[in-house]
Amino acid sequence: MATTGALLFGRRTYEDFYSVWPNRTDNPFTEVLNNTQKYVASTTLKEPLPWINSTLLKGDAAEAVVQLKKQPGKDIVILGSGELVRSLMQRNLIDEYMLLIHPLILGSGRRLFIDGAFAALRLVNTQMSTTGVVIATYQPVEPTAGKAT
Numbered sequence: 001m002a003t004t005g006a007l008l009f010g011r012r013t014y015e016d017f018y019s020v021w022p023n024r025t026d027n028p029f030t031e032v033l034n035n036t037q038k039y040v041a042s043t044t045l046k047e048p049l050p051w052i053n054s055t056l057l058k059g060d061a062a063e064a065v066v067q068l069k070k071q072p073g074k075d076i077v078i079l080g081s082g083e084l085v086r087s088l089m090q091r092n093l094i095d096e097y098m099l100l101i102h103p104l105i106l107g108s109g110r111r112l113f114i115d116g117a118f119a120a121l122r123l124v125n126t127q128m129s130t131t132g133v134v135i136a137t138y139q140p141v142e143p144t145a146g147k148a149t
Contacts (some may be wrong), residue, residue, distance in 0.1 A: 007076025010081035
């Protein structure tokens with residue numbers, strides 16, 4: 001996270017992170033999260049946002065992301081924010097997916113990829129943590145014109 005240019009959040013994830021991270025002093029992530037630029041997609045939040053280095057995106061979130069991607073700098077990372085991810089997937093605005101697969105079966109919960117969602121992906125990297133979490137990095141595969149994928 002220390003090499004990330006900015007973070008992109010949906011409203012719920014932003015509020016969840018803000019309720020915990022700014023006041024934690026027992027870990028190295030607090031300083032990184034506080035000092036990193038945060039962009040927030042929300043139609044209900046109003047400025048000024050309470051967490052330092054936070055900017056509320058104006059208008060359509062996908063169009064705002066198109067403009068952010070045109071700016072020079074490091075990668076913009078989305079943490080959580082499933083609804084936002086789904087809306088950006090529909091516009092082909094996600095360049096890379098980093099999925100953390102935990103050795104745990106819950107049997108319930110929210111789905112990131114809803115029925116009807118489709119993205120052809122190419123595996124570009126895998127890592128395994130000491131706790132057995134598989135970190136799989138994928139990039140979208142460009143569809144070939146006139147060829148079914």
